[in-house]
Amino acid sequence: MNAPVRIFAALPAAETDDKDKQQGLELTCLNKPVREVQVTGVAEVSCPADRAWLLVSVTSTKDSINEVTNSISRRLEYISQTIRQHGVSEEDTTVRRTLRRHAETYTMDAEIVVTFSEFKKMEHMCCVLLEKLDKSVQVGTPRFFHSAACLSELRLRASVSAVENAQQKASQIAEMLGESLGATLLVREEETKEWRNEEEATDGERSLTHVPPLLPTATVTSQVSVSFSFKDKSRKKL
Structure with missing residues (x-):
């Protein structure tokens, strides 16, 4: 409840007697109460991973550095193509090479890390590489994850949905009380929680050619507090 407003007024000396001069006139008036309703809204939204990275490794052993380099380069060129x-753009591809010497031979390992946003294309590419290349090329199990943009959008969806749920609740309360919901006075986010079931992303026993890998899911919950005013019934309709 709003605190009362105190107004002090003194009568002019010519119009008051001594008793009135000694006692001030105190007028107290209360502010008009604000007609509003405050409700909470909760929402939970989820989405699967929108990115995956795949590791393709190549190994070659030759008698000279030149031979092993050429061997790896040919395979890398085919893989890159x-x-x-x-x-997949070059920005989403990373290549690392490592050269080792064993007695009179040289071994070079190359790793290509590729980030995909279209999983169907990733599956098809894996099948092509496994079919066309020999056993010197290994295609790893894809690891799925959520991009920063995906998580940001998910958090926004949770907050917006929570506010929408609060507005729906307030509308139902207003209707029950015979009131009309007015403008929004305050929106405050009370709590946000976020978690992911990452265990689904590292199931090495699954194969692209047999059982499709389960996608990890990110979930966000949001709780908001929203205040709405009631429309003034005394206001004349235009």
């Missing part, structure tokens, strides 16, 4: 044909 296949990756580009499946719509």
Whole structure:
């Protein structure tokens, strides 16, 4: 409840007697109460991973550095070409090479890490590489994850849905009381929680050619407090 407003007024000396001069006139008036309703809204939203990274590794052993380098380069060129044909840009591809010497031979390992946003194309590319290349090329199990943009959008959806649920609740309360819901006075986010079931992303026993890997899911819950005013019934309709 709003605190009362105190107004002090003194009568002019010419119009008051001594008793009135000694006692001030105190007028107290109360503010008009604000007609509003405050409700809470809760929402929970989820979405699967929208990105996956895939590791393709190549190994070659030759008698000279030149031979092993050429061998790896030919395989990498074919792999890179296949990756580009499946719509992956160079920014989403990383290549690392490691050279080792064993007695009179040289071994070079190369790893290509590819980030995909279209999982169907990733599955098709894996099948192509496994079919066309020999056993020196290994295609790993994809690891799925959520991009920063995806998580940001998920958090926004949770907050907006919570506010919408609060507005729906307030509308039902207003209707029950015979009131009309007015403008929003205050929106405050009370609590937000976020979690992911990452265990689904690392199931190494699943295969692209047999059982499709389960996608990890991110979930966000949001709780908001919203205040709405009631429309003034005394206001004349235009």
